[in-house]
Amino acid sequence: xxxxxxxxxxxxxxxxxxxxxxxxxxxxxxxxxxxxxxxxxxxxxxxxxxxxxxxxxxxxxxxxxxxxxxxxxxxxxxxxxxxxxxxxxxxxxxxxxxxxxxxxxxxxxxxxxxxxxxxxxxxxxxxxxxxxxxxxx
Amino acid sequence: xxxxxxxxxxxxxxxxxxxxxxxxxxxxxxxxxxxxxxxxxxxxxxxxxxxxxxxxxxxxxxxxxxxxxxxxxxxxxxxxxxxxxxxxxxxxxxxxxxxxxxxxxxxxxxxxxxxxxxxxxxxxxxxxxxxxxxxxx
Amino acid sequence: xxxxxxxxxxxxxxxxxxxxxxxxxxxxxxxxxxxxxxxxxxxxxxxxxxxxxxxxxxxxxxxxxxxxxxxxxxxxxxxxxxxxxxxxxxxxxxxxxxxxxxxxxxxxxxxxxxxxxxxxxxxxxxxxxxxxxxxxx
Amino acid sequence: xxxxxxxxxxxxxxxxxxxxxxxxxxxxxxxxxxxxxxxxxxxxxxxxxxxxxxxxxxxxxxxxxxxxxxxxxxxxxxxxxxxxxxxxxxxxxxxxxxxxxxxxxxxxxxxxxxxxxxxxxxxxxxxxxxxxxxxxx
Numbered sequence: 001x002x003x004x005x006x007x008x009x010x011x012x013x014x015x016x017x018x019x020x021x022x023x024x025x026x027x028x029x030x031x032x033x034x035x036x037x038x039x040x041x042x043x044x045x046x047x048x049x050x051x052x053x054x055x056x057x058x059x060x061x062x063x064x065x066x067x068x069x070x071x072x073x074x075x076x077x078x079x080x081x082x083x084x085x086x087x088x089x090x091x092x093x094x095x096x097x098x099x100x101x102x103x104x105x106x107x108x109x110x111x112x113x114x115x116x117x118x119x120x121x122x123x124x125x126x127x128x129x130x131x132x133x134x135x136x137x
Numbered sequence: 138x139x140x141x142x143x144x145x146x147x148x149x150x151x152x153x154x155x156x157x158x159x160x161x162x163x164x165x166x167x168x169x170x171x172x173x174x175x176x177x178x179x180x181x182x183x184x185x186x187x188x189x190x191x192x193x194x195x196x197x198x199x200x201x202x203x204x205x206x207x208x209x210x211x212x213x214x215x216x217x218x219x220x221x222x223x224x225x226x227x228x229x230x231x232x233x234x235x236x237x238x239x240x241x242x243x244x245x246x247x248x249x250x251x252x253x254x255x256x257x258x259x260x261x262x263x264x265x266x267x268x269x270x271x272x273x274x
Numbered sequence: 275x276x277x278x279x280x281x282x283x284x285x286x287x288x289x290x291x292x293x294x295x296x297x298x299x300x301x302x303x304x305x306x307x308x309x310x311x312x313x314x315x316x317x318x319x320x321x322x323x324x325x326x327x328x329x330x331x332x333x334x335x336x337x338x339x340x341x342x343x344x345x346x347x348x349x350x351x352x353x354x355x356x357x358x359x360x361x362x363x364x365x366x367x368x369x370x371x372x373x374x375x376x377x378x379x380x381x382x383x384x385x386x387x388x389x390x391x392x393x394x395x396x397x398x399x400x401x402x403x404x405x406x407x408x409x410x411x
Numbered sequence: 412x413x414x415x416x417x418x419x420x421x422x423x424x425x426x427x428x429x430x431x432x433x434x435x436x437x438x439x440x441x442x443x444x445x446x447x448x449x450x451x452x453x454x455x456x457x458x459x460x461x462x463x464x465x466x467x468x469x470x471x472x473x474x475x476x477x478x479x480x481x482x483x484x485x486x487x488x489x490x491x492x493x494x495x496x497x498x499x500x501x502x503x504x505x506x507x508x509x510x511x512x513x514x515x516x517x518x519x520x521x522x523x524x525x526x527x528x529x530x531x532x533x534x535x536x537x538x539x540x541x542x543x544x545x546x547x548x
Contacts, residue, residue, distance in 0.1 A: 016179045017188035020157075042153045051154035052197050052213055057190025064189075076189055077379075078403060080217035080354055080491040080538060082518045084511040099536055100495040105351075107493045107536065109520075125510055125518065127491060127538045129352060129403065214516075215540060217354040217401060217491055219381045221374040236399055237358040242488075244356045244399065246383075262373055262381065264354060264401045266489060266540065290453045291462035294431075316431045325428035326471050326487055331464025338463075350463055354491035 004028055008065060018061065021054065025065075032097040033065030039091055039114075050087035050114070050123075058094045059110045059126040066096035067106035067130025077105075079128025087123040089116035096126075104132045141165055145202060155198065158191065162202075169234040170202030176228055176251075187224035187251070187260075195231045196247045196263040203233035204243035204267025214242075216265025224260040226253035233263075241269045278302055282339060292335065295328065299339075306371040307339030313365055313388075324361035324388070324397075332368045333384045333400040340370035341380035341404025351379075353402025361397040363390035370400075378406045415439055419476060429472065432465065436476075443508040444476030450502055450525075461498035461525070461534075469505045470521045470537040477507035478517035478541025488516075490539025498534040500527035507537075515543045 001009075008028035012018050021043065027034035035058055037043070045051040060076050068074040096110035109127045113120040138146075145165035149155050158180065164171035172195055174180070182188040197213050205211040233247035246264045250257040275283075282302035286292050295317065301308035309332055311317070319325040334350050342348040370384035383401045387394040412420075419439035423429050432454065438445035446469055448454070456462040471487050479485040507521035520538045524531040 011183050014183035015188060016181045017191060018182075020179045042157045044153045045155075046148050046151035051152060051194070052201075053190070053194025054154060056193040056197055057188070060189050060193055076220060078217065078219040078352065078381075080215065082215040082510075082538065082540065083213060084518055099493075100533065107352075107495055109536070109538075122511065125520070125538060127493065127520075127536060129493060215489065215518075219373075219401065219403060221381055236356075237396065244358055244489075246399070246401075259374065262383070262401060264356065264383075264399060266356060285457055288457035289462060290455045291465060292456075294453045316427045318427045319429075320422055320425035325426060325468070326475075327464070327468025328428060330467040330471055331462070334463050334467055350494060352491065352493040354489065356489040357487060 004069065021057065023058070023061065028065060028069060030069050031066065033062050033069060035062045035065065035094045037092040039089060047086065048088070050092065052083060055083065055087060055092065055112050055124050056081055058092055059112050059124060062094035062096040062110050063108045063126060063128045064130055066098050066108040066110070067101070070098060070101050071104070071106055071130060071132040073133050074130045075133055077129040077131040079126050081124055081126040083124050085121065085123050087114040089114035091115045093120065106130045141206065158194065160195070160198065165202060165206060167206050168203065170199050170206060172199045172202065172231045174229040176226060184223070185225065187229065189220060192220065192224060192229065192249050192261050193218055195229055196249050196261060199231035199233040199247050200245045200263060200265045201267055203235050203245040203247070204238070207235060207238050208241070208243055208267060208269040210270050211267045212270055214266040214268040216263050218261055218263040220261045222258065222260050224251040226251035228252045230257065243267045278343065295331065297332065297335065302339060302343060304343050305340065307336050307343060309336045309339065309368045311366040313363060321360065322362070324366060326357060329357065329361060329366065329386050329398050330355055332366055333386050333398060336368035336370040336384050337382045337400060337402045338404055340372050340382040340384070341375070344372060344375050345378070345380055345404060345406040347407050348404045349407055351403040351405040353400050355398055355400040357398045359395065359397050361388040363388035365389045367394065380404045415480065432468065434469065434472065439476060439480060441480050442477065444473050444480060446473045446476065446505045448503040450500060458497065459499070461503065463494060466494065466498060466503065466523050466535050467492055469503055470523050470535060473505035473507040473521050474519045474537060474539045475541055477509050477519040477521070478512070481509060481512050482515070482517055482541060482543040484544050485541045486544055488540040488542040490537050492535055492537040494535045496532065496534050498525040500525035502526045504531065517541045
């Protein structure tokens, strides 16, 4: 486990909401991050699909991780997400990477997949801005 | 309670994820909707603020309600959110309304406030597209 | 003419692209701005409506003006626009205002109208982030 | 020249605003499109860079082309753009492709580059929704 990955896991452990959803850090390297989530009934909406809010949460968090991999402590300033298909399957996987990073701001994108029988299907795409923050974590 | 409001409450009851977060429908009229949420520790991130993913979820859901108030069964196709301030307080309130609605699509905006001692503070703004869907709920 | 308005007009005069399109500064106050544009044939697309790119340009520029009214020299960092209706008429009017401003960044929204026989019709809505810049104009 | 490319060129010829800017269709295949633009003084803003509105226009148009390559006659319903760097150079190049397409709607992304001495530098990224339209062109 790299220091960066250990740092990333510690942050996730300190996010009560991520613990409630049981989010896992899968990859955390300079410029990219992956977060995963087992789909369970309490994450669904009225049609039996994963609630869009869960997908948004995962995208938002993964964007921050990607940006934070080079900026350090960071928050998502803004993002946009397009939902492509209803998400039904075993788990969600978000993959974010940095498109461009300055000293205090990074622009990142994120693809969110649903996984079923080891097959990935793209369910949403997001693009956003990550801001470095000064206060300590 | 109007029929529309009762219909809205039933949908929220059928969203397992909204029950997990304990979201409440506060207002549901033609062209607008309000959703509220008591802030509790398990909705927070590592700095003690409400997790951005909770705010996104609430915005996304409230946008769908606003659009759905005229379109009927609907989903959020896409949206964009700007976070303005860290959210710290007693509860969250999202207020969404329709900017323009066609027959199958509506463009809506949403403001999300944190409430503390009966004072509202704006913490995020969102804008998105709601699509009517055909399958039954 | 206020100093701020004179300053705004000078910037517009120095934007060659805004001169090409013949954009006019209509209002420029602390926290808000309005830009107008006479619709002529060379601003249209293949269906005879104003080209979306013209509407985007006007929204983008008006967002920067709104943010710049409190930040000083600024650029649009990012924005999102939803087109609501085809734009057909005599002129375009963009109205932007600040939703929230910090020291170096402002979140603004903008509504874009087409005007015909003194009647305004909303054709697009935008939301974006304005960043203060350091280099002189 | 393929039929699709010829069709694409005809549309561009019929966009008066694209003629004003002297946009060129560079590539138009199923699922992707490229548009180019020679940078000249009248496309600039007050700092000597290409005006953001020109970059937005090119992104918007290229997104529509990408979506239209499978949907047929289409318009951009909405998009979001992040500016990464000031654009200074000889020409602009936009490359858009479809992320996901349904029957009446496609989600596309677009990267916009500035070209100088045959070197590409990324200056903006965009993501948006293209809607099929019914009326004839």
